[in-house]
Structure formats: structure tokens, C-alpha cells
Amino acid sequence: MQxxxxxxxxxxxxxxxxxxxxxxxxxxxxxxRLHFKCENLQKVGAxxxxxxxxxxxxxxxxxxxxxxxxxxxGNHAAALARAASLRGIPAYIVxxxxxxxxxxxxxxxxxxxxxxxxxxxxxxxSAARAVMERTGAAFIHPYDDLxxxxxxxxxxxxxxxxxxxxxxxxxxxxxxxxxxGIAVAAKSLKSSLRVIGVEPAGADDAARSFKAGRxxxxxxxxxxxDGLKTSLGGKPFAEIIRLVDDIVTVSEDxxxxxxxxxxxxxxLLVEPSGAVGYAAILESRVTAPAANIGIILSGGNLDxxxxxxx
Amino acid sequence: MQxxxxxxxxxxxxxxxxxxxxxxxxxxxxxxRLHFKCENLQKVGAxxxxxxxxxxxxxxxxxxxxxxxxxxxGNHAAALARAASLRGIPAYIVxxxxxxxxxxxxxxxxxxxxxxxxxxxxxxxSAARAVMERTGAAFIHPYDDLxxxxxxxxxxxxxxxxxxxxxxxxxxxxxxxxxxGIAVAAKSLKSSLRVIGVEPAGADDAARSFKAGRxxxxxxxxxxxDGLKTSLGGKPFAEIIRLVDDIVTVSEDxxxxxxxxxxxxxxLLVEPSGAVGYAAILESRVTAPAANIGIILSGGNLDxxxxxxx
Numbered sequence: 001m002q003x004x005x006x007x008x009x010x011x012x013x014x015x016x017x018x019x020x021x022x023x024x025x026x027x028x029x030x031x032x033r034l035h036f037k038c039e040n041l042q043k044v045g046a047x048x049x050x051x052x053x054x055x056x057x058x059x060x061x062x063x064x065x066x067x068x069x070x071x072x073x074g075n076h077a078a079a080l081a082r083a084a085s086l087r088g089i090p091a092y093i094v095x096x097x098x099x100x101x102x103x104x105x106x107x108x109x110x111x112x113x114x115x116x117x118x119x120x121x122x123x124x125x126s127a128a129r130a131v132m133e134r135t136g137a138a139f140i141h142p143y144d145d146l147x148x149x150x151x152x153x154x155x156x157x158x159x160x161x162x163x164x165x166x167x168x169x170x171x172x173x174x175x176x177x178x179x180x181g182i183a184v185a186a187k188s189l190k191s192s193l194r195v196i197g198v199e200p201a202g203a204d205d206a207a208r209s210f211k212a213g214r215x216x217x218x219x220x221x222x223x224x225x226d227g228l229k230t231s232l233g234g235k236p237f238a239e240i241i242r243l244v245d246d247i248v249t250v251s252e253d254x255x256x257x258x259x260x261x262x263x264x265x266x267x268l269l270v271e272p273s274g275a276v277g278y279a280a281i282l283e284s285r286v287t288a289p290a291a292n293i294g295i296i297l298s299g300g301n302l303d304x305x306x307x308x309x310x
Numbered sequence: 311m312q313x314x315x316x317x318x319x320x321x322x323x324x325x326x327x328x329x330x331x332x333x334x335x336x337x338x339x340x341x342x343r344l345h346f347k348c349e350n351l352q353k354v355g356a357x358x359x360x361x362x363x364x365x366x367x368x369x370x371x372x373x374x375x376x377x378x379x380x381x382x383x384g385n386h387a388a389a390l391a392r393a394a395s396l397r398g399i400p401a402y403i404v405x406x407x408x409x410x411x412x413x414x415x416x417x418x419x420x421x422x423x424x425x426x427x428x429x430x431x432x433x434x435x436s437a438a439r440a441v442m443e444r445t446g447a448a449f450i451h452p453y454d455d456l457x458x459x460x461x462x463x464x465x466x467x468x469x470x471x472x473x474x475x476x477x478x479x480x481x482x483x484x485x486x487x488x489x490x491g492i493a494v495a496a497k498s499l500k501s502s503l504r505v506i507g508v509e510p511a512g513a514d515d516a517a518r519s520f521k522a523g524r525x526x527x528x529x530x531x532x533x534x535x536d537g538l539k540t541s542l543g544g545k546p547f548a549e550i551i552r553l554v555d556d557i558v559t560v561s562e563d564x565x566x567x568x569x570x571x572x573x574x575x576x577x578l579l580v581e582p583s584g585a586v587g588y589a590a591i592l593e594s595r596v597t598a599p600a601a602n603i604g605i606i607l608s609g610g611n612l613d614x615x616x617x618x619x620x
Contacts, residue, residue, distance in 0.1 A: 019329065021351075025419075040577045041331075109335075260614060267350045267579040267610035300577035304570060310620060 001188040003146070004153040004181060007054040011151060014053050014086055018042050018155075020162045020294075025265050030281050033292045035163045036262075037155060040270050040300025044082055044106070046075035046227075047152055047178055047298050048142070054151030055140045056083035064089050066136035071117075071124040073099040074227055075299055076142035081112030092137055094127045096120075102303060143177030144233030153181025159294050160189050167291040170277035172298050173197035173206040173247060174228035176236025182296070183243040196286060197240065197247040198276040200225045200255060206232050207247040210240065224308055225255060227273035227299065248286070254279035256308045262297070272308065274298040311498040313456070314463040314491060317364040321461060324363050324396055325353050328465075330472045330604075335575050340591050343602045345473045346572075347465060350580050350610025354392055354416070356385035356537075357462055357488055357608050358452070364461030365450045366393035374399045376446035381427075381434040383409035384537055385609055386452035391422030402447055404437045406430075412613060453487030454543030463491025469604050470499050477601040480587035482608050483507035483516040483557060484538035486546025492606070493553040506596060507550065507557040508586040510535045510565060516542050517557040520550065534618055535565060537583030537609065558596070564589035566618045572607070582618065584608040 018038045027033055039047040056068060067090030070080050077093045084091035093112045095104060096119035107114055117127040131137055141148065155178070160166060169186055173179040183195045199206050203225065205218035209232050221229040232240070240247075250258075255272050258279035262270050277295040280286055286293065328348045337343055349357040366378060377400030380390050387403045394401035403422045405414060406429035417424055427437040441447055451458065465488070470476060479496055483489040486507075493505045509516050513535065515528035525547055531539035542550070550557075560568075565582050568589040572580050587605040590596055596603065 045577065263579055264614055267355065269573055269577040269579065304574055304617075304619065307614075307617070309614065 001184060003150040004157065004185045007150040008154040008157050010057050011050060011053040011154065015043050015049050016041060017158055020159065021266060021268070023266050026261070032281070032288060034281065035159070035166065035292060035294045036266065037159045037294055037296050038268065039155060040268060040274055040297045044075060044078045045299055045301040046079065047155060047296070048075040048079035049082065050154050051148035051151030051177060051181075052076060052079035052140065053083040053086070055145060055147040056080070056087050058147050059138055063138050066138065067092060068140050069128055069131045069135070069137040070094065070140050070142065071128045072142050073103055075301060077103065077112065078106040078110060080140055081107045081110035085111040090135070090137070092131045092135065094124050094131065096124065100303065141233070143175030143230070144235050145177070146235060149177050149181040149236060149239070151181070152178040153185040155296065156182040156185035156189065160186065163292060163294060165292050166190070166193060166294045168194045168196060168286060168288055169294040169296070170196050170198050170280055170286065171296045172228055172273055172276045173199045174273065175230040176206065176232045176240055178296070178298060179244065180236035180239035184239055187243050194245045195243065196280070197244055198280045199228050199247065199249055200276065201249040201251055203229050204249045206240070207249050209237060210244070210247045213241060223272070224252060225272040225276060227271070228276065248280055250276050250279040250283055250285065254282050258282055260309050268297065269300045269302070270297045271299045271302040274300060311494055313460040314467065314495045317460040318464040318467050320367050321360060321363040321464065325359050326351060327468055328352050330469065331576060331578070333576050336571070342591070342598060344591065345469070345476065345602060345604045346576065347469045347604060347606050348578065349465060350578060350584055350607045354385060354388045354420075355609055355611040356389065357465060357606070358385040358389035359392065360464050361458035361461030361487060362386060362389035362450065363393040363396070365455060365457040366390070366397050366399070368457050369448055373448050376448065377402060378450050379438055379441045379445070379447040380404065380450050380452065381438045382452050383413055385611060387413065387422065388416040388420060390450055391417045391420035395421040400445070400447070402441045402445065404434050404441065406434065410613065451543070453485030453540070454545050455487070456545060459487050459491040459546060459549070461491070462488040463495040465606065466492040466495035466499065470496065473602060473604060475602050476500070476503060476604045478504045478506060478596060478598055479604040479606070480506050480508055480590055480596065481606045482538055482583055482586045483509045484583065485540045486516065486542045486550055488606070488608060489554065490546035490549035494549055497553050504555045505553065506590070507554055508590045509538050509557065509559055510586065511559040511561055513539050514559045516550070517559050519547065520554070520557045523551065533582070534562060535582040535586060537581070538586065558590055560586050560589040560593055560595065564592050568592055570619050578607065579610045579612070580607045581609045581612040584610060
């Protein structure tokens with residue numbers, strides 16, 4: 001918890017304190033009071049800005065001078081590029097050569113130096129290693145990193161300041177960086193609070209790992225929620241198994257319906273990964289009548305030419 | 311101005327004080343500091359909640375008991391139904407029989423009593439008159455009504471509290487209720503502020519009327535911006551000609567591009583009518599480098615099955 005508090009001090013003037021939004025219409029449908037934490041309105045359009053910024057600003061000047069490196073085709077890539085540019089250091093972003101041009105453009109907009117590689121995990125890892133050997137850059141993993149986890153946990157500090165009466169938090173789980181950080185902060189600040197992870201049924205490694213008590217990797221994830229396809233990291237899992245109350249799964253249909261309803265009623269664009277929390281409400285996976293439920297809308301980056309209900 | 315201040319006191323606990331959002335990305339593209347006033351996040355998804363609520367709560371108890379009536383197929387219909395339900399009185403909403411089911415559903419959700427009629431202005435007016443004769447309900451015009459104009463003007467009070475350094479306000483203009491209310495409030499609070507109306511080139515009656523100094527009705531409007539197809543009302547025009555600095559027009563392509571970019575970058579859903587202010591920025595219709603520009607995102611209600619870039 002101490003490292004999360006320090007992370008918040010470190011990054012608070014470099015990120016948005018995102019708003020919490022509510023909707024009488026959605027509350028009436030749900031029979032609960034829903035508090036949407038809008039990380040889709042965060043810098044770079046996703047919560048990843050928090051962890052990447054914390055990790056970059058924790059480096060010593062000597063380490064930082066050599067730059068940072070990661071492999072990611074998603075929001076962490078843009079978040080790391082932005083954090084590095086804030087510190088005025090190079091960011092080397094290893095991306096598969098088939099990653100969408102929009103994602104590459106986002107990285108370049110923040111001054112990131114893209115290193116393309118074949119679209120396999122082995123190729124990504126070896127490309128990142130090559131960059132590290134060549135430049136001495138520090139590797140910043142998207143989620144299996146205590147600095148990143150601490151940064152993601154800052155969301156819970158804000159959310160509990162904004163909605164002290166919260167009873168439950170619903171948080172997406174992919175690699176587990178966000179869920180673990182939020183669980184540590186939330187349980188420390190309010191021990192009665194229930195923290196529930198949500199993931200697509202087609203990428204349910206976290207739910208199965210949680211039940212089994214050991215990491216069961218996801219071999220063939222099938223979901224439109226890109227950001228949740230990754231398997232749980234070891235460091236996040238250690239906190240999740242200790243602190244999280246439950247992990248529930250949701251269907252693809254519910255994810256799409258959740259995205260659509262949040263857009264239609266709340267006028268907010270949320271990517272599939274960011275909509276799973278509300279999808280769990282639609283599927284009545286959380287039975288807590290009249291409770292105050294916090295829902296993390298974790299990101300809002302998606303291709304408007306391919307909205308999933310088209 | 312006094313009536314706008316009183317309107318704000320009257321309605322402030324019945325509407326949202328909508329947030330003002332900014333984007334470094336859009337600012338860099340525009341070369342100005344843009345302040346988006348998010349009336350798409352207003353109750354019923356549009357600024358119309360302000361004027362309708364003010365009009366309904368200005369009625370005497372005796373008048374109110376007989377209910378209110380209007381003809382509208384748009385946001386004013388839902389806004390009047392909601393305002394009436396807040397006061398616990400009937401709302402009769404005359405709608406053309408071909409109006410979208412989603413619009414009808416929105417009115418019913420707020421308890422409005424829908425009276426369907428043929429889709430002509432004559433049929434709408436005669437249906438509304440019949441309701442008034444039968445029930446004694448008070449007619450609340452969507453824009454040609456001083457109570458409604460005063461309610462819409464409350465947006466400017468909030469915006470200038472939120473962004474005192476504002477130099478320019480860009481406001482959509484259809485019937486003129488919002489533009490006139492905002493012009494009165496903004497000029498009264500900060501006389502140096504420039505107020506500019508924006509409308510589609512395919513429904514440019516306000517621009518032509520403004521130049522001619524007299525109302526030139528719009529006979530065949532052609533635009534996706536439904537809410538801006540109406541001709542200027544006489545009461546709004548009297549204020550607009552006196553106070554507004556300019557009225558500019560934008561193309562359909564710019565409106566679509568503006569909607570899309572606001573959604574992509576800011577994650578906010580805006581209807582075509584609500585996007586014309588930013589479309590004017592895209593077309594460089596407002597040349598005010600480095601100025602602080604307020605942009606009214608007036609509403610966010612549209613059919614997600616028919617997004618215009620599909």
C-alpha cells in the first residue's frame with residue numbers, strides 16, 4: 001500500500017484524476033447504484049498511463065538516460081511512450097508487424113521508437129532483449145512488474161475518495177496488473193469492500209487459476225476483448241489469490257451489449273476490455289441489491305470502423 | 311439576464327452541471343485551447359433539459375395541474391416529458407407517426423403521453439391545438455419561448471464559472487433558443503467574449519437571416535443534423551441579431567469528421583447537431599490562434615445502428 005500511495009504522489013500531476021460518472025437510467029435497470037470510474041478518459045485513453053508513468057519516474061537518472069523498452073501492441077505501448085517523452089528519454093516499443101496502424105500511430109505520436117518483429121511471443125521477447133543489449137534500456141513489463149502494479153492501484157485511491165460509500169469494485173482482469181493493484185489499495189483503505197475480477201468466458205484463465213490456486217495459462221483465448229487475452233502474471237497472481245473475493249466471467253454478447261449501452265446511455269466510448277465490469281452487471285453475476293458498485297471502465301481505444309454491433 | 315439567473319436557481323438541482331472537458335491532442339491540432347461543454351452528458355442527453363425544466367417550473371400550480379403540451383420529435387420532447395414528471399403533471403407530446411421508435415421510447419420512459427399525427431407541420435400544430443382545447447394544457451414551444459431561452463442560457467453561466475478565461479463560444483443554431491440564451495448570458499457576464507453561431511451549410515437560414523437582418527425561413531433543409539433543420543424563431547432572432555458576433559456554416563463532411571474525432575479522441579458520443587461547433591474548428595472558420603474557445607456539445611442522442619461513417 002505504501003508503494004501505491006507513493007506512486008499516486010509521483011504521477012498525480014502527470015495523469016488525469018478521472019471522473020466518476022453515474023446514470024439514473026442504468027441504476028434503475030440494475031437495481032444498484034453504479035459508479036463508473038472513467039479510465040477511458042485517462043491520458044492515452046486507458047489506465048495503463050498510471051503504471052507506465054510510475055515505472056518510468058521510479059528509474060534513477062542513470063537508468064533513465066538509457067531509455068525504456070517493452071513489447072506490447074496495446075495501450076501499454078502508447079502509455080510507455082508517453083511516460084518516456086514526459087521524462088525526455090527514449091522509449092523502444094517492440095510491436096508485431098501485423099499490429100494495427102492506428103496503434104503504431106499512437107505510439108509514434110508520443111515519440112516512441114517502434115521496433116517491428118514477427119507476431120510471435122518468442123520473436124517479441126528476443127527483439128526486446130536485443131534492444132536491451134544494444135541500448136541498455138530498462139525493460140518495463142505491461143503487468144508483471146511491481147512498479148506497474150503500484151501505478152495501476154492508484155485508481156482505487158481516487159475512486160474511494162470520490163465514492164467513500166462503495167461496497168463492491170468490479171475490475172477487468174487480463175495480466176492482472178490492474179486488478180492486483182486495485183485489490184491491494186481497496187482492501188487497505190476499506191477492508192469491508194469486495195473486489196471482484198471480471199474476464200471474458202473465452203479467456204477465463206484468471207477464473208480457473210483463482211479456483212485452482214495456481215496459474216493455469218491461457219492457450220487459445222477467444223474474445224473481442226484484446227486487452228484481456230494475456231495470461232495472469234506471477235506477481236499480480238500472488239496478490240489476487242490473497243485479496244480478491246471472486247473472479248467471474250462474461251459472454252461475448254454481454255460485452256458487446258455493455259459497450260453499446262454505455263455508449264448509448266452514458267455517451268461514453270469504452271473498448272471491449274473496458275466493458276466487462278458492466279457486462280457482469282447485465283449478466284447478474286454480482287448480486288448486491290441496492291449496493292454501491294464501482295465499475296472500472298479501463299480504456300476507450302478501439303477502431304470505430306469495426307464497432308462490434310455493426 | 312435576470313431571468314437567466316433566476317432560471318439557473320430554479321433548475322440547478324434538477325439538471326446536471328455538465329463537465330467541461332479538454333484534450334491536449336485536439337488542442338495541438340487546432341492551435342487553440344478548446345473547452346468542450348458536455349451537454350451531451352446532460353439529463354435526457356441534451357441541453358433541452360434546461361429550457362423545458364425552467365418553463366415547467368415557472369407555471370403556476372393552477373396552470374401546471376392541467377399539464378403541458380408540445381410538438382417535437384427530438385430532444386425537447388423527452389426533456390418536456392421529464393420536466394413534467396419531476397413536477398408530477400401530465401405531458402402531452404405530439405409526434406409525427408413516422409418518428410423513430412427510439413425517440414418515442416425516450417418520451418414514454420419519462421411518462422410522456424404521446425399523441426401521434428401525420429408528419430406535416432400543419433398536422434402537428436392542429437394536433438397540439440386539439441390537446442390544448444381538450445385539456446387546457448400549457449403549450450411549451452421548443453425554442454420560440456422566453457422561458458425556454460432563459461433555461462438554455464444557463465449553460466453560459468456554468469461555462470464561464472468553469473472557464474473564466476474564455477474568449478469565444480461556438481454554439482449550434484437551429485431554432486435559436488440555445489444560441490440566444492447563451493448570447494444574452496455570455497455578453498452580460500463578459501462583454502469582450504465573442505459568441506458565434508454554427509449551422510450546417512445545408513440548413514443555413516440563420517446565417518442568411520443574420521446577414522439580411524430579417525428571418526429568411528429554411529424551406530428544404532438538407533443535413534444529417536436533425537436538430538438544426540428548423541427555422542429561426544422570432545424571439546431568439548431578436549437577441550441573436552443584437553448580440554451574436556457571427557454565424558458560420560459547416561459542411562456535412564466536417565460534421566461527420568467532427569463527430570468521429572470527438573468519439574475517437576475524447577471518447578464522447580455527440581449527435582450531428584452537437585458536433586457543428588468542433589466542425590467549425592476543423593474548417594478553420596474561427597481564426598483565433600491560442601485563444602480559449604468554448605464549444606457547446608449540445609446533445610448525444612443518435613441511432614448507433616446508423617453512425618454516419620459506416
